[in-house]
Amino acid sequence: xxxxxxxxxxxxxxxxxxxxxxxxxxxxxxxxxxxxxxxxxxxxxxxxxxxxxxxxxxxxxxxxxxxxxxxxxxxxxxxxxxxxxxxxxxxxxxxxxxxxxxxxxxxxxxxxxxxxxxxxxxxxxxxxxxxxxxxxxxxxxxxxxxxxxxxxxxxxxxxxx
Numbered sequence: 001x002x003x004x005x006x007x008x009x010x011x012x013x014x015x016x017x018x019x020x021x022x023x024x025x026x027x028x029x030x031x032x033x034x035x036x037x038x039x040x041x042x043x044x045x046x047x048x049x050x051x052x053x054x055x056x057x058x059x060x061x062x063x064x065x066x067x068x069x070x071x072x073x074x075x076x077x078x079x080x081x082x083x084x085x086x087x088x089x090x091x092x093x094x095x096x097x098x099x100x101x102x103x104x105x106x107x108x109x110x111x112x113x114x115x116x117x118x119x120x121x122x123x124x125x126x127x128x129x130x131x132x133x134x135x136x137x138x139x140x141x142x143x144x145x146x147x148x149x150x151x152x153x154x155x156x157x158x159x160x161x
Contacts, residue, residue: 005108008122015121023113024049027122034093035124037111043118044086048077049110060094063087070094086114 005026008016015038018027039045051059053073061068061077071077079087092109111120 012121015123017119017121019119020117021119023111023116023118026108026110033095033125034091035095035122036091037089037120037122039086039088039113040119040121042115043120044088044114045090045111045120046078046080046086046114047112048079049112051075051110052108058094059092061090061092063090 006018006021007027009019009021010017017040019040021027037045048061048071051071051073057072058070059072060070063079063083068077068082079085079090113120
């Protein structure tokens with residue numbers, strides 16, 4: 001149940017760790033904007049079964065650099081059908097408000113694993129530390145300028161003939 005989630009067993013270097021917890025249950029990290037999930041041992045995430053119900057109702061799910069879309073309460077994300085197997089890492093961002101009245105119930109999420117029990121850790125992050133777009137490199141701009149110069153030069157040579 002969303003209002004009675006399984007809490008972390010401990011923390012390791014900024015990660016909240018859940019060891020040997022049952023699958024298909026609700027889990028809750030403390031987070032201001034988003035969080036990253038990382039599977040431990042032989043665990044793989046096979047599905048996000050549900051998202052919390054509340055005022056904030058849309059969350060972005062991504063795996064690596066691939067954004068899977070926006071999801072909310074009642075939605076699920078089936079990693080096995082999308083990737084052909086379970087995955088070991090994913091992120092949820094776009095969390096604008098917390099859900100529970102206590103720190104322990106701030107943002108619960110329901111997960112399924114490749115086995116009945118699994119181990120994973122989650123790390124909260126702020127918007128400032130979330131992935132940022134990378135500006136165009138100067139080498140790409142230089143290549144574009146060189147290509148433009150070459151085209152202009154070729155056109156001048158053709159006009160002179």
